[in-house]
Amino acid sequence: MTARVLVVDDIEANRRLLQAKLEAQYYTVILAENGIAALHAVEKHEPDIILLDVMMPGMDGYEVCRRLKADPATAHIPVVMVTALNDVEDRIRGLDVGAEDFLTKPVDDFALMARMGALTRYNAVASELRQRQASGLRAGVDNSDSVSVQDKPARLFVVDDNQRMATRIADMLKAGGHSAFTLHEAGGMTGLNELGVDILVLSMLSDRYDALKLCAHFKMNEATRAISILLISDPEDRQRAGRGLDLGASDVIFTPVDKQELLARVRTQARRSRYIEMLRERVDRGLELSVIDQLTGLYNRRYMNNQLEQLLQRSKMGGRPVSVMMADIDHFKSVNDTYGHDAGDEVLQEVAKRLKTNSRVMDVVCRPGGEEFMVIMPETPGGLACAAAERIRLAVAASPFKIYGGAKEITITLSAGVSTVNGPSDTIADLTKRADTALYQAKSAGRNRVESIAA
Template identity: 65%
Template sequence: MTARILVVDDIEANRRLLQAKLEAQYHTVLMAENGPQALEVAQRENPEIILLDVMMPGMDGYEVCQRLKADPTTSYIPVVMVTALSEMEDRVKGLAAGAEDFLTKPVDDFLLNSRITALMRYNTVASELRQREASGIRSGAMEELNRDEVDRPSRIFIVDDDARSSGRLANTLRAQGHKATTLMEAGDMGELATERVDVLILSLFARSFDPLKLIAHFKMNPVTRSISVILICDPHDKAKALRGLEIGASDMITIPIDRQELAARIRTQTRRTRYIDILRQRVDRGLELSVIDQLTGLHNRRYMNGQLEQFMQRAARGNQPLSLMMTDIDHFKAVNDTHGHQAGDDVLREIGKRLRANVRPTDVVCRTGGEEFVVLMPNTPGDLACAAAERIRKAVAAEEFPVLGGSQNLRITVSAGVSTLQGAGDTTDDLMHRADTALYQAKTGGRNRVESIAA
């Protein structure tokens, strides 16, 4: 897996060195020699990762990072600060500016490749979800993401078999406003499956279990796969931490743990986890809205067309019956004209409830438009379908419909037409046409009745 990486450094030798290292791993490298040029290239070329030098004349790396994160078109691009500075306050300042990580010159090849691999894994998921989200926004199925959703205090689970050190770390996190739970407090890791956890902090010093196997388990489990994992490691033994990053960990922090650096890394990883979770939920919700009628909560015509086609194919293969009921609210225009569209909406919602209450779980209830509804009835011969339609008709007519907050009650009836599959030569259009004709006969025959056309 390769990436398009923007290298930003005011010294050409440094740029060329990083370019050689990255191209040796088959990445595509873009380059910029100062802050303004970096912003311009990032907007124009849309790189997947940015390696950003801190010490540059004019606009330094901190300011460049802040501007990148403030711009909606580049805010999602992971930034890794690359600098000769090694003081803790410099690292914290870079993370606070929005950077995902911090590399110190001379850059270690193994560490560089491990960081890029971790960021590419994140990008693969985030990019796909962003594309689906963009399609949903264009279609009107969802609104722009509210970035405030990702900035609440973190929910953290600490996995360490040392009760003293894990308790001390939990107290530090709680003092910073986070919700922290230790493995010793929970007793087991069941909380990871039942509670939404943003960040999992895993100690590589544990002796009662293999931390690397645990990372692999977390990343294989669908429940915990998206949780960001921060490793606690020994600064003199990074090989194990780097292996953890390769397996799937998101970040690492060395002992002794600096509180400011911990807070910055927790913030970064929490935002990443929540961003993915929110995008995934929004995409799922957008897909749901594309096949759901928002007023009644029933399926819409798009969903009905797909389901009807599948039901027809199954019925033909298994020589099974299939029926369809098309129903229409009697004199619905008069409801809107006399009582207003809000009352009309109340009637439509109540019709949806009564339809759902009087069909089987296997039946598919759809609102196909206006005051028209369709019920697909798999494995149902014509006589049973007519009986079901009659049951629905009676359920609608039996009780008045409360509208306008219960201030008025209306007497509502429906007419229905039923059609049944007649064989392999039948098409969806044939089935719908016969139901529509039967519905027309019910309307012209006096309304509040059920008619059927067998063929």
């Protein structure tokens, strides 16, 4: 997995050194010699990751990072500060303006590549989700009501067999407004996903368990794969820490753990996790909006046709018969003309509710459009389908419909037509045409009834 990397440093030798290291691992490298050039390069080349020197004349790295993170078009790009400074306050300042991490000069090759690998994996997931979201927007799906949860406190689980150290870490996190509990308090590591854990703080200092095996286990397990892992490592154990990043850990903090750095790193991981969560919610909502009728909550015509095609093929290949009920609200035009379209919408919503309530879980209840509804009944022969349609008709007519928010009641009835798949030559058009013809017969015979037409 590779990426486009923007290297920003005012010293050419430093730029060329990082370029050589990255290109040896098949990264595509873009160079910029100062902050202004970096902002122009980001706009022109859209890099996946930025390696940003802190100490530059004019606009320093902190200001460049702040501007990038303040711009919605570039806020998602991971920034790694590269500096000769190794003071905790300098690291925290960088993390506070939105940087993902620090690398200290001279840059350790293994730490650099491990960090690049971790950020590239994160970026790949985020990029795919953004593309899916963009596809939904191009298709006319509006998910602008999705709520960002990036700034909510995180829920953390501290894994360290040194109870005193684990409690100290948990207390730091609680003081920062997060929810944290230790391995000792939980009594085990089962059910992390059910507990709603966002970040797992995993110590690499224990002799009683292998932190890297635990890291690999959590990333292989589908239930815990989305949980971010923050490793606590000895500064002399950088190679194993880098290996942890390779295995899927999101970040590393070295001992002795500084409270402010810990909180800054947790905040960064929480924001990243919330960002992915927000993108997934938007993509899921976009997929839902593409197949759901927004007024009634039933499936739309697109989903209806897709399900009919699949069920019809299954039936033709020796499966059980498929039946459909096509229904239409009697005298619906007069409802709109007499009481208004808002009242008509209330009627459509209540009809949809009664259809869903009186259908089986396996049935597919759809609204193709207007006042028409269809119930697809898998594994259902014609006789049972007619009985089901009659049950639905009775449920609609059984009690008055409330309109104007419950201020008035009116009587609503349905007419329905039923048809069943008949042989391998049957098509969706044949099936729905017979149901439509049966529905027309029900209307002609006086409405509020169910008719079935033989193939």
